[in-house]
Amino acid sequence: MKRAIIFGVSGQDGAFLAQLLLGKNYRVIGVSRTMRTDSFHNLELLNIRNKIELVSSSIHDFRSVFTIMNRYKPDEVYNLAGQSSVARSFDEPFETFESISVANLNLLEVIRILKLPVRLYNAGSGDCFGNMDGQTACEETPFRPQSPYGVAKSAAYFQVANYRKAYDIFACTGILFNHESYLRPEEFVTQKIVKAACLIAKGQADELLLGNISIERDWGWAPEYVTAMWMMLQTKKADDYIIATGITLSLKEFIAVVFDYLDLNWKKYVKTDDQFLRPTDIQTIRANPGKAEKKLNWKARYNGYDVARMMVDAELKYQKK
Template identity: 60%
Template sequence: MKKALICGVSGQDGAYLAKLLLDKGYDVYGGSRDAQMSSFFNLRRLDIWSDVHLISINIHDFRSVLQTILKIKPDEIYNLAGQSSVGLSFEQPVETLESISVGTLNLLEAIRFSNLPIRFYNAGSSECFGDTGTLAADESTPFRPRSPYGVAKAAAFWQVANYREAYNIQAGTGILFNHESPLRPERFVTQKIVATACRVAKGSKETLILGNIDIARDWGWAPDYVEAMWLILQQAQLDDYVIATGKTTKLKDFIRIVFETLGLDWHAHVRIDESFFRPTDIAEGHANPMKAYKQLGWKAGHKMEDVARMMVESFNMRD
């Protein structure tokens, strides 16, 4: 039985990844800064809370990381921890950089120090690329991040690449484009849209207030993307991969599909507020996930339209 340690198990990706690994027969350890105090709400929603070994680990503390690794001796480590909101990173740039880059460095260094044959997955982000216009970014596209979050993820990416090349650590990064699910909190725009639209459909008189709805992104389904994470660590030689659907759509199209699914005209319920615009927003995000398809055999199973409808269905079932 393989052992896996998931840092950031309480988030969207961590919860879906834990379920995937449990289904594959792994012994799964889920890390949180304070496992006694954390609610692990997403693990409970997926009904796997009692199946995961919940442990306290502070990835900003090298000693905590090393002690945990030496105790568990995991075969695989998935680093999904750190501040995960692009919007919040503009308000908390220092915390964002530290939570992502320092944590990643501590994990890598602890693996090196332990001398254990651990395979390491790092959660990268399309935010590293910045605004590539209509160019579909792949693994060779230069990074020009336009947010503190993107800067932090770019730093972590190069840390992983350096440890792979300099110390022969088996480590790889999944450069994931936007991926959503019902486990997203409402601070993420997709869930904010779904939650508000569902409440309006049930009689609420509220108005959905948004920023720039002309931005375009490649949106996928989170459970598809955690499978790619696992596949990355199963390769003989670890590498970096762009993970995306390969199809880009505007946010206004996501809004339209959500409201249409509920039998509503979105124009009557949405207001634009320019104070919600980000200082340096990315107009469009395009991806070329061909390497993942050719080398991992991975392809996104759901497009944005599917994601929007499934999120609405799940929200209504929950309520």
């Protein structure tokens, strides 16, 4: 039985990944730094909380990471921890950098010092690329991050590349573009839209306030993306991959799909508010996931239009419970 440690197990990706690994007969150790206060809602929703060994630890703390890695000596480690909101990163740049970049360095250093034959997955982000003036990003595209979150993810990416080359550590970064699901918290705009639209449809709300709705993103379905994470660690040679659908749509289009699915005219309810504008923002994101399709045999089945409808279906389902 393979052993896998998931840092950030209580988040969207951590929960779906834990479910995937359990289905593959892994022994899953889930790490959370807020064991006493975390409700583990996502794990409960997937009915897997009692199937995971939950451990309290802070990935920010080197000694804590060292202790856990030395105790369990895992075959695979997935670093999905860290502050994950781009908007929030402007308000909390220090916490964002520490929770993403410094935490990732802790893992790499522990693996180097203990000389563990472990395979490491690092959660990268399409936000590393920044604005590309409509061009499509591939793995060779230079990074030009435009948020503290993007800067932190870029630093972690280069740390992985450096340790892989310098110390022959099997470490990969998945450069994941936007991926959503019903496990997303409401601070993410897709979930905010879906929850508000469902409330409006039930007569329990009458408006939705948003920032810039002209931005364009490549939105995918999170359960598919965690499969790509696992596949990266099954290859013979460690490498980095863009994970995306290859299909870009605007936030306005996403809104329209959600409201149309509920037989609503979004223009009657959606209003823009400057308080939701970011200091800097990426206007258009386009991604080429061709390398993952060619080398991993991974390709997204669902695009942003599908995601919008599936999130509505899930919201209506769980609202009834």
